[in-house]
Amino acid sequence: MGLSGLEVSRLGLGTMTWGTGSDFDTEDAAAQLATFTEAGGTLVDTADVYGQGASEAVLGELLNKVVPRSDLHIATKSGVVAQGQRRRNTSRGHLLSALDASLARMGTDYVDLWQLHVNDPDTPMEETLATLDLAVTSGRARYVGLSNHTGWQTGRAVAWQRAWPGRAPIVAAQVEYSLVQRGIEREVLPACLAMDVGIIAWSPLGRGVLTGKYRFGRPSDSRASSPQWGRFVSxxxxxxxxxxxxxxxxxAEGLGVSPLDVALAWVRDQPGVTCAVVGARNAAQLRGAVLADAVFLPPEIRLALADVSAPDLGYPESH
Structure with a gap:
């Protein structure tokens, strides 16, 4: 993961939907976790606002029952406020309270990777980054990172942490990245490559669209047809x-694999990507994603897909 000594699996398990929705089943979440770890997966991604804490609570319930805590790299995020007028808060008080609450819900003394979920323009950067230092020195977090930050925000934070010995380095940037969302290639990805920050790609399947499930309509059991997730996919x-x-x-047809295999392999092997996080509705669906880790895309197919999905670039990125 970046310049750190942290080694994680190339695929991560996303838990954004755990604990939410009438069709959620804790037993299936347990089956997902077992399937993931049996295939060699280690990084499990969550956040304090996923299900307003429900995702972390479910993960905590499964720790040491399904898999030993020591076998996982738990990544969580803080900084988004689910309710109230202030929707982003990376002040020292909020972040430390949020981290302590996350640890309590998961029943663990530490997280392997703690990430700032968003940039907060109302809190001085120095205060926010000093809080990351405190989280590491106090043992609450092993490593720290960013999520959903722009290129200049990422570069500024990474440079600030490296400017003085003893500060906790930014080792990861978690951002949305897929064949239908390549916006990070304008500034975020170049910044991370230049500064050796590992990319964690969320929604590498384009929020499910790249699996091909919506080619001929919207299945009634899909997220696009769900009142809760419809806008997320649309x-x-x-x-x-x-x-x-x-x-x-x-x-996919030419290679004899599924569209999921192709879309996931493309993101997984992009320069700078350390881990691609995949969320699944059930364990059976997750098994398909886990198997995709063995798929190799020939260079000519990678280039063809890159051409058809190329993002618009203008000044100054194209100069």
Whole structure:
């Protein structure tokens, strides 16, 4: 993970939907965790606002029952406020309270990776980053990172932490990255490559769109048809995304694999990507994603997919 000594699995298990929705089943979450770790997975990703803490609580319930705590790299995030007028808060008081609450819900003394979920313009950067230092020196967090930050925000934070010995280095940046969302290639990815920060890609399957499940409509049991997740998916149900999905499906047919395999392998092997986080509705769906880790994309297919999904670049990125 970046320049750190932390080694994690190339695929991560996303738990954003754990503990939410009428169809959630703790036993299935246990089956997902077992399937993931049996395949060699180590990094489990969550956040304090996922289900307003429910995701962390479910993970805590499963720790040491399904898999020993020591076999996992737990990554969580703080900084988003689910309720109230202030939706972003990375002040020292809020962050430390949030981290302590996360640890209590998960029943663990530490997290392997603690990330700032968002940038908070109302808190001085120096205060926020000093809080990361405190989390590491107090033993609450082993490593720290960022999530959903812009390129300049990432570069500024990484440089600040490296400017003085003893500060906790930023080792990871968790950002959305897929064939239908390549915005990080404008500034975030170049910054991370230049500063040796590991990329954790969330939603590498384009919020499920790249699996091909929406090619001929919206299945009634899909997230796009769900009142809770419909808006989350609908932004990628446009003509541009549809063209990319067809290219992925064509590549998958030629290779004798699934569209999921192709989309996940493309992101997983991009320069700078340390881990791709995959969330699943059930254990059976997760097994398909785990098997995709063995898929290799020939260079000509990687280039063809890159061409069909290329993001718009202008000044100054293209100069």
């Amino acid at each position: 932004s990628y149900l446009d003509d541009r995304s549809a063209g990319i999905v067809e290219a992925v499906a064509t590549a």
